[in-house]
Amino acid sequence: MVIKIEGVTKLYGRTRALEGVTLQVDRGEFIAVTGPSGSGKSTLMHIMGLLDVPTKGQVWFEDKETSKLNESQLARLRNQKIGFVFQQFNLLARTTALDNVQLPLIYAGVKSQERETKAKAMLTKVGLESKLGHTPAQLSGGQQQRVAIARALINEPAVVLADEPTGNLDSKSGQEIMEIFKQLNREGKTIIVVTHEANIAAYAKRVITVRDGKVVEE
Amino acid sequence: MISGGSLIKVAGRSLVTNKTRSILTTLGIIIGVAAVILLVSLGAGLQRQITQQFEDLGTNLLFVMPGKFQFRDSREGGPPGVAVNKLTTKEADLVAAGEHIVATLPIASTNATVSYQGEEVSTFVIGTTPEYASFRNSPVEQGRWWGQKDVTGNKLVAVAGQTVVEKLFQSSDPVGQKVTVRGKKYEVVGVLTSKGGAFGNDQDDQLIVPITALQKQFNITKLSYFYVQVDSNDNLDRASAEIKAILGKRLKEDEFSVVNSKEILATLQQILGTVTAALGGIAAISLVVGGIGIMNIMLVSVTERTREIGLRKAVGATPRAIMMQFLIEAVMLSLAGGVIGTLLGVGAGAILNRFIPVHTPVWAVVVAFGVSALVGVIFGVFPARRAAKLSPIEALRYE
Numbered sequence: 001m002v003i004k005i006e007g008v009t010k011l012y013g014r015t016r017a018l019e020g021v022t023l024q025v026d027r028g029e030f031i032a033v034t035g036p037s038g039s040g041k042s043t044l045m046h047i048m049g050l051l052d053v054p055t056k057g058q059v060w061f062e063d064k065e066t067s068k069l070n071e072s073q074l075a076r077l078r079n080q081k082i083g084f085v086f087q088q089f090n091l092l093a094r095t096t097a098l099d100n101v102q103l104p105l106i107y108a109g110v111k112s113q114e115r116e117t118k119a120k121a122m123l124t125k126v127g128l129e130s131k132l133g134h135t136p137a138q139l140s141g142g143q144q145q146r147v148a149i150a151r152a153l154i155n156e157p158a159v160v161l162a163d164e165p166t167g168n169l170d171s172k173s174g175q176e177i178m179e180i181f182k183q184l185n186r187e188g189k190t191i192i193v194v195t196h197e198a199n200i201a202a203y204a205k206r207v208i209t210v211r212d213g214k215v216v217e218e
Numbered sequence: 219m220i221s222g223g224s225l226i227k228v229a230g231r232s233l234v235t236n237k238t239r240s241i242l243t244t245l246g247i248i249i250g251v252a253a254v255i256l257l258v259s260l261g262a263g264l265q266r267q268i269t270q271q272f273e274d275l276g277t278n279l280l281f282v283m284p285g286k287f288q289f290r291d292s293r294e295g296g297p298p299g300v301a302v303n304k305l306t307t308k309e310a311d312l313v314a315a316g317e318h319i320v321a322t323l324p325i326a327s328t329n330a331t332v333s334y335q336g337e338e339v340s341t342f343v344i345g346t347t348p349e350y351a352s353f354r355n356s357p358v359e360q361g362r363w364w365g366q367k368d369v370t371g372n373k374l375v376a377v378a379g380q381t382v383v384e385k386l387f388q389s390s391d392p393v394g395q396k397v398t399v400r401g402k403k404y405e406v407v408g409v410l411t412s413k414g415g416a417f418g419n420d421q422d423d424q425l426i427v428p429i430t431a432l433q434k435q436f437n438i439t440k441l442s443y444f445y446v447q448v449d450s451n452d453n454l455d456r457a458s459a460e461i462k463a464i465l466g467k468r469l470k471e472d473e474f475s476v477v478n479s480k481e482i483l484a485t486l487q488q489i490l491g492t493v494t495a496a497l498g499g500i501a502a503i504s505l506v507v508g509g510i511g512i513m514n515i516m517l518v519s520v521t522e523r524t525r526e527i528g529l530r531k532a533v534g535a536t537p538r539a540i541m542m543q544f545l546i547e548a549v550m551l552s553l554a555g556g557v558i559g560t561l562l563g564v565g566a567g568a569i570l571n572r573f574i575p576v577h578t579p580v581w582a583v584v585v586a587f588g589v590s591a592l593v594g595v596i597f598g599v600f601p602a603r604r605a606a607k608l609s610p611i612e613a614l615r616y617e
Binding site: 049052072079080084086088103106107108109151155 | 532
């Protein structure tokens with residue numbers, strides 16, 4: 001088991017984003033979380049990714065109950081165990097691909113030589129070995145998202161969480177990105193993708209549908 | 219955990235990425251530090267020069283001035299000696315007979331126009347005795363000093379300061395020439411060694427003539443003041459009492475005053491110290507303003523980089539790491555400003571020193587630099603805390 005959430009409710013003011021959600025993610029799974037916009041699927045991902053804390057309920061990460069952890073401890077857990085991929089890529093502007101990928105390692109306290117070696121290897125893995133010195137502005141959307149994936153993988157996380165990773169891409173680049181996730185899952189990575197597109201969700205082995213803050217079907 | 223070195227690199231890289239903004243932000247600190255150093259240097263230079271001039275006078279001298287000398291609060295008595303000048307050479311001679319007193323030097327003076335072959339200069343004409351040379355350490359570099367005989371004989375002779383010589387005699391030898399002082403011809407017998415001076419006080423802009431000649435020509439019977447040379451530094455107070463006793467028999471208490479040069483110096487030092495501190499204080503305000511500038515830019519930077527902060531947090535930056543990054547950025551900015559400002563201030567001081575006395579005290583550099591670093595920390599904390607407190611999802615959602 002990688003992540004287990006139990007009876008999780010999340011309130012934003014008076015809005016109920018999640019209501020009593022219980023879910024378990026096992027090692028090696030490839031899960032798609034789908035649902036219409038505003039259904040609470042992003043909130044679910046933020047809570048699974050320890051970016052946000054539930055109003056009610058409990059979240060276990062690898063057998064560790066997380067409600068007692070402070071912000072710094074959560075940050076360290078994210079750093080070591082979770083890789084994030086966002087719809088907006090969220091790469092640092094005017095910063096090379098190589099430096100962008102190294103970012104999590106900097107906060108892990110890894111020495112610069114080791115960081116660079118690992119970052120090069122990871123960018124090679126996503127097919128960008130020729131773009132190491134390129135800044136985001138010099139890369140296409142698909143390439144930027146691959147840099148983001150390399151960044152998510154650099155710390156060898158237990159799980160990769162992707163929030164609408166193809167939302168800003170044309171369908172061809174989107175498929176390429178999903179192929180990368182598929183390959184990573186084949187290699188044993190646990191992958192969770194949040195999407196509202198059925199054809200993207202089709203890549204996953206397990207599809208969770210969220211509606212009005214509740215898991216309605218699996 | 220992220221290492222301190224990496225944090226510094228992260229902060230440094232982010233400053234280099236925004237070069238123009240970084241430079242403009244430091245400008246406030248640069249100007250503040252440079253202004254503090256330069257103004258304090260000017261004050262200290264002035265203080266030093268005045269001290270030097272007093273030390274040239276010798277420390278075993280007293281001045282006797284007409285009227286009540288009130289340096290500390292001149293509003294009460296008006297300018298010293300204006301109304302009740304009763305000092306004459308007679309008083310100076312009487313004082314010279316005192317037990318602890320070596321000699322006295324009478325000084326009478328007036329402003330007059332001096333001319334030579336069509337050239338004219340308005341200068342300070344001093345009537346005194348030849349002892350002026352030793353009292354004021356003012357030898358001639360050309361010609362000779364006129365002597366006691368010239369005084370007793372009412373001779374129309376003069377020694378001229380460098381400034382007067384330069385203005386009247388372009389290249390010709392002044393010694394032996396006759397200059398006209400308000401219609402009377404004086405023979406220039408010597409040229410004084412230059413003493414320099416500044417701030418409107420040119421010690422070379424003077425013509426020194428026998429006191430008898432000056433008194434007769436200008437009908438001056440009173441002295442501006444006279445110097446008293448005391449036999450030893452230790453006897454200054456005793457000599458002062460002695461002078462008061464001697465003159466007290468002839469004059470009222472408020473018709474003369476005995477002033478110790480050390481007292482004048484101490485008072486001047488105090489005034490100049492206050493002026494220097496005030497100048498430094500005004501300049502320090504610009505340092506604070508510079509600090510507020512840094513805070514402004516850092517706040518803007520935090521807002522502008524909200525998404526970046528969110529991302530850094532998502533990939534594992536602790537609140538402390540974010541806080542330190544922004545704090546280090548602010549401190550680096552103000553330290554860079556401190557370094558550049560110090561160089562500018564010291565450099566400008568060195569250049570100005572060619573024209574007016576400037577002395578840059580080490581403490582001014584240390585204080586200005588230290589304050590600039592402190593300003594970075596103080597004004598960096600608020601934006602850094604704001605950055606550290608951002609919630610990662612709020613920050614990532616920020617458009």
